[in-house]
Amino acid sequence: MSQISVRVDGVDYVDEVEPRTLLVHYLREQLGKVGTVVGCDTSNCGACTVHLDGEAVKSCTVLAVQADGAEVTTIEGVGRDGALHPVQKAFHEMHGLQCGFCTPGMIMASIDLLADNADPSEDEVREGIEGNLCRCTGYQNIVRAVQAAAAEMGTAEMGTGAQA
Amino acid sequence: MTAVEDAPATTAPEREVGKARRRKEDARLITGRTTWTDNMVLPGMLHLAVVRSPVAHAKITNVDVSAAREAPGVVAVLTGRDLADEQGSIPCAWPVTPDMVNPGHPSVAVDEVNHVGEAVAIVVGRSRTAAVDALELVDVDYEPLPVVLDMEQALAEQPDLCHDHLQSNQSFRFVFDAGEAGTGQDTEQAFAEADVVVSRRFVQQRLIPAFMEPRAVVVQPQGDNYTMWSSTQVPHILRLMLAMITGIPEHKLRVVAPDVGGGFGGKLQVTPEEVLSLLVARRLGKPVKWVETRSESLMSAHHGRDQIQYIDIAADREGNVKGLRCRILSDMGAYLRLVSPGVPVLGAFMYVGIYKFPAYRFDCQGVFTNKTPTDAYRGAGRPEATFAIERIMDELAVELGMDPLELRRKNWIKAEEFPFTTAAGLEYDSGDYDTATQQALQLLGYDELREEQRRRRESGDPVQLGIGFSTFTEMCGLAPSRVLGSLSYGAGGWEHASIRMLPTGKVEVVTGSTPHGQGHETAWSQLVADELGVPFEDVEVLHGDTSVSPRGLDTYGSRSLVVGGAAVVNAAQKVIAKARKVAAHLLEASEDDLDFTGGSFSVRGTPGTGVSIQEIALATFAAHNFPEGVEPSIDADATFDPVNFSFPHGTHICAMEVDTETGFVKIRKYACVDDVGTIVNPLIVEGQVHGGLAQGIAQALYEEAVYDDDGNLTTGTFVDYLVPSAADLPHFDTGNTVHAAPGNPIGAKGVGEAGCIASTPAVVNAALDAVRHLGVSDIRMPLTPERVWRAVHLGGDGGDRAPDRTNAQAVDSAQAASIAQGGDL
Ligand code: FES
Ligand code: FES
Numbered sequence: 001m002s003q004i005s006v007r008v009d010g011v012d013y014v015d016e017v018e019p020r021t022l023l024v025h026y027l028r029e030q031l032g033k034v035g036t037v038v039g040c041d042t043s044n045c046g047a048c049t050v051h052l053d054g055e056a057v058k059s060c061t062v063l064a065v066q067a068d069g070a071e072v073t074t075i076e077g078v079g080r081d082g083a084l085h086p087v088q089k090a091f092h093e094m095h096g097l098q099c100g101f102c103t104p105g106m107i108m109a110s111i112d113l114l115a116d117n118a119d120p121s122e123d124e125v126r127e128g129i130e131g132n133l134c135r136c137t138g139y140q141n142i143v144r145a146v147q148a149a150a151a152e153m154g155t156a157e158m159g160t161g162a163q164a
Numbered sequence: 165m166t167a168v169e170d171a172p173a174t175t176a177p178e179r180e181v182g183k184a185r186r187r188k189e190d191a192r193l194i195t196g197r198t199t200w201t202d203n204m205v206l207p208g209m210l211h212l213a214v215v216r217s218p219v220a221h222a223k224i225t226n227v228d229v230s231a232a233r234e235a236p237g238v239v240a241v242l243t244g245r246d247l248a249d250e251q252g253s254i255p256c257a258w259p260v261t262p263d264m265v266n267p268g269h270p271s272v273a274v275d276e277v278n279h280v281g282e283a284v285a286i287v288v289g290r291s292r293t294a295a296v297d298a299l300e301l302v303d304v305d306y307e308p309l310p311v312v313l314d315m316e317q318a319l320a321e322q323p324d325l326c327h328d329h330l331q332s333n334q335s336f337r338f339v340f341d342a343g344e345a346g347t348g349q350d351t352e353q354a355f356a357e358a359d360v361v362v363s364r365r366f367v368q369q370r371l372i373p374a375f376m377e378p379r380a381v382v383v384q385p386q387g388d389n390y391t392m393w394s395s396t397q398v399p400h401i402l403r404l405m406l407a408m409i410t411g412i413p414e415h416k417l418r419v420v421a422p423d424v425g426g427g428f429g430g431k432l433q434v435t436p437e438e439v440l441s442l443l444v445a446r447r448l449g450k451p452v453k454w455v456e457t458r459s460e461s462l463m464s465a466h467h468g469r470d471q472i473q474y475i476d477i478a479a480d481r482e483g484n485v486k487g488l489r490c491r492i493l494s495d496m497g498a499y500l501r502l503v504s505p506g507v508p509v510l511g512a513f514m515y516v517g518i519y520k521f522p523a524y525r526f527d528c529q530g531v532f533t534n535k536t537p538t539d540a541y542r543g544a545g546r547p548e549a550t551f552a553i554e555r556i557m558d559e560l561a562v563e564l565g566m567d568p569l570e571l572r573r574k575n576w577i578k579a580e581e582f583p584f585t586t587a588a589g590l591e592y593d594s595g596d597y598d599t600a601t602q603q604a605l606q607l608l609g610y611d612e613l614r615e616e617q618r619r620r621r622e623s624g625d626p627v628q629l630g631i632g633f634s635t636f637t638e639m640c641g642l643a644p645s646r647v648l649g650s651l652s653y654g655a656g657g658w659e660h661a662s663i664r665m666l667p668t669g670k671v672e673v674v675t676g677s678t679p680h681g682q683g684h685e686t687a688w689s690q691l692v693a694d695e696l697g698v699p700f701e702d703v704e705v706l707h708g709d710t711s712v713s714p715r716g717l718d719t720y721g722s723r724s725l726v727v728g729g730a731a732v733v734n735a736a737q738k739v740i741a742k743a744r745k746v747a748a749h750l751l752e753a754s755e756d757d758l759d760f761t762g763g764s765f766s767v768r769g770t771p772g773t774g775v776s777i778q779e780i781a782l783a784t785f786a787a788h789n790f791p792e793g794v795e796p797s798i799d800a801d802a803t804f805d806p807v808n809f810s811f812p813h814g815t816h817i818c819a820m821e822v823d824t825e826t827g828f829v830k831i832r833k834y835a836c837v838d839d840v841g842t843i844v845n846p847l848i849v850e851g852q853v854h855g856g857l858a859q860g861i862a863q864a865l866y867e868e869a870v871y872d873d874d875g876n877l878t879t880g881t882f883v884d885y886l887v888p889s890a891a892d893l894p895h896f897d898t899g900n901t902v903h904a905a906p907g908n909p910i911g912a913k914g915v916g917e918a919g920c921i922a923s924t925p926a927v928v929n930a931a932l933d934a935v936r937h938l939g940v941s942d943i944r945m946p947l948t949p950e951r952v953w954r955a956v957h958l959g960g961d962g963g964d965r966a967p968d969r970t971n972a973q974a975v976d977s978a979q980a981a982s983i984a985q986g987g988d989l
């Protein structure tokens with residue numbers, strides 16, 4: 001057993017974990033953060049995507065011990081003060097989900113994509129979320145959602161800029 | 165972006181049906197507040213892991229579990245022998261012929277394994293890791309038996325046998341002959357008299373449903389009661405079948421499908437793992453959980469498609485079709501599961517498509533092989549039928565030198581000819597194929613693309629362009645019970661709903677149709693809001709728990725809205741009928757003088773006198789002032805069983821670029837116009853079409869479950885089984901024509917499978933259209949760069965079958981039958 005301290009969705013935890021425990025299992029089984037899900041065993045589906053110190057990672061490819069001292073954000077912690085993150089809202093508005101199993105990972109990957117590219121083209125979105133599989137939507141409405149969120153976040157930023 | 169805010173509850177609600185309501189379901193799904201089965205933790209819960217066969221066919225000579233039993237954290241290890249007396253057989257509810265052979269399907273193998281991945285033992289651990297760690301300590305001795313993998317060989321003379329105790333590898337032979345059934349002319353004569361006969365052999369490769377949420381089961385024993393949570397499409401069917409298999413009385417079993425992460429037919433099943441979880445929970449008296457890995461899922465959850473189709477079409481020189489003859493080999497895999505044999509039979513009536521064939525014959529053999537069982541996968545039988553007819557129509561067009569669309573138009577049922585009874589005996593209720601096609605052509609920008617195709621051809625461009633059509637219909641809304649009965653299906657096809665009016669005027673809708681991504685909570689709320697005149701937000705939809713929703717037949721076959729939604733509407737109308745009596749009493753008027761609009765009853769001609777449905781709900785709760793002799797309830801139930809299937813249709817057109825130097829194909833444009841009847845929620849309909857297109861295109865271009873010569877699945881992870889990503893799929897241009905389904909209370913026809921059924925042949929036809937002038941006659945799915953390159957460079961079908969007997973072109977059904985029976989060409 002190894003001891004780790006992590007901050008997950010704004011809460012600090014100190015826990016004993018087996019060295020082989022994957023971050024996703026630590027989140028789900030030890031912290032009860034079951035919003036993050038497991039869809040495969042070969043790091044192909046992206047369902048488990050979370051942010052580790054602000055970068056999107058597939059939490060099935062990270063050991064819990066590697067997250068020692070880090071800050072983790074999951075789908076359960078992206079909203080602020082009870083409000084949805086613009087990407088969450090856009091997925092809802094644009095019907096970017098059906099069964100919703102890929103959705104937590106898809107949203108986390110999309111937020112990361114928009115952090116790198118605030119105004120992606122359709123092709124850039126498609127390539128940017130290539131590591132996340134969805135079996136339900138055919139992706140078109142996910143792409144629409146990401147672009148809509150980009151527009152909204154861009155506008156919000158400009159708004160803030162003008163006020164400053 | 166405009167947020168859609170809901171209208172305040174006080175104003176008369178505008179019509180909900182037709183509105184692009186954002187889904188109620190999303191709130192929990194986008195925030196991670198979900199109830200996937202794997203999220204469930206119960207006190208003292210044990211974890212199951214399954215030892216699976218690494219060989220395709222063998223006798224089990226010994227199973228040594230002693231080391232595993234001693235492993236840390238292991239509570240029990242159970243073998244097939246341990247459970248032999250109580251496990252029964254996985255049920256097959258669709259004996260398609262009276263003499264169908266069913267070898268029986270143990271949940272865990274006892275003496276013999278028949279496919280790789282079959283369960284051989286179960287390890288029960290205090291944690292999932294403890295159970296999984298002990299798997300490799302279970303020592304199983306296998307004595308190998310010959311492996312049967314190829315359907316044509318399996319039906320040859322003196323083949324190796326998939327099941328030792330059977331006489332042959334054939335499960336059933338199902339024949340529909342229009343001449344014999346009286347729905348058409350004699351097929352043999354039609355072929356004998358035809359000017360032109362075209363014959364092809366098509367291969368529907370094996371596919372894997374690959375729902376994103378792996379299957380999971382939790383069972384909690386409570387005395388002699390059991391509750392099962394399962395990631396299933398069919399909690400009601402599952403409960404009934406589990407009771408029949410295990411002998412646990414039905415009323416002692418509750419099955420719950422919580423949030424379910426997709427199914428596509430793949431969770432329309434009674435799985436060995438569900439049975440085993442229940443048996444282990446019963447034996448140990450403890451809650452248990454089983455969750456599969458993705459590799460386990462791909463290997464052992466049922467597969468789909470896997471047919472060989474020998475298709476003959478007969479026509480005159482002018483292009484009038486005269487007959488269609490289909491001989492199908494359908495791979496059942498090693499066992500029959502819930503509806504395995506029914507899948508090709510569901511297709512049997514759709515091979516004639518939208519065309520006026522005077523003669524038709526369908527002849528299908530179900531074949532056992534040492535592979536994972538096949539069963540329903542989105543479309544189930546109808547994608548296969550649509551592929552065959554839409555591909556062979558193109559081949560006939562080539563043979564006749566006709567434009568493929570002109571040939572279709574010449575033969576399809578005209579709008580004014582509905583209702584039309586086809587040679588397969590189905591009565592198509594409505595449709596307008598011409599209008600849908602015109603719209604689709606425009607959406608695609610057909611003329612410009614044809615022009616570009618001509619330019620590329622003339623200039624010998626290495627990237628060639630092709631355009632492919634699929635003008636399709638499907639039978640949907642699985643029901644009618646009587647028809648299913650005549651096809652020997654083991655259950656009915658009705659659906660149930662009830663509506664509970666709460667004292668505060670809020671409404672609970674209970675549906676027997678269990679969603680797993682389709683948006684029932686939203687669509688049903690829209691239906692009820694319109695019927696009862698209550699706000700959309702005031703409706704709660706309950707489902708998926710047999711103790712909450714006691715009657716139901718669940719979700720598959722594009723049946724939810726068409727059958728389940730109709731039941732909801734009928735229940736709402738019964739609520740209004742009951743409320744009308746109460747309203748008449750409260751308003752001291754005759755029932756006949758009451759109007760019901762916008763959620764209120766009022767006396768005709770007396771404006772201002774009104775009582776709302778919510779007030780009636782409260783008055784009913786109090787029951788202080790109630791009409792004499794009327795029971796104080798306005799709740800209502802309804803069970804809907806339609807008299808006919810519904811027939812959505814549409815025109816799908818694909819424009820495809822084929823790089824003749826690399827074999828890479830790329831969809832340039834995809835346009836489709838579907839008629840799914842009345843649209844309750846355009847967002848949901850569009851989403852269903854998109855998702856269906858993705859899966860249909862994936863069959864054409866990417867996906868295939870491949871077995872090696874020993875019967876090992878070589879596409880057992882998402883590295884090898886190519887579920888497409890966003891970058892692999894094009895933008896879709898979709899549209900609709902709307903012809904309300906006659907005879908359906910909503911006017912809906914069903915949309916869940918349309919995209920998946922229609923798209924596959926459009927894509928393949930497009931690729932062939934791009935390279936046919938280079939001598940290519942066929943390319944087997946999926947259209948991998950290698951296959952395309954070979955076809956372009958070697959001609960024909962790229963030598964796909966060359967080493968094995970013959971090219972498809974030379975074979976017709978009669979010859980094929982003789983090959984299958986071991987004859988020579
Ligand atoms: S579960 Fe992590 S990538 Fe699939
Ligand atoms: S919404 Fe079901 S997998 Fe993406």
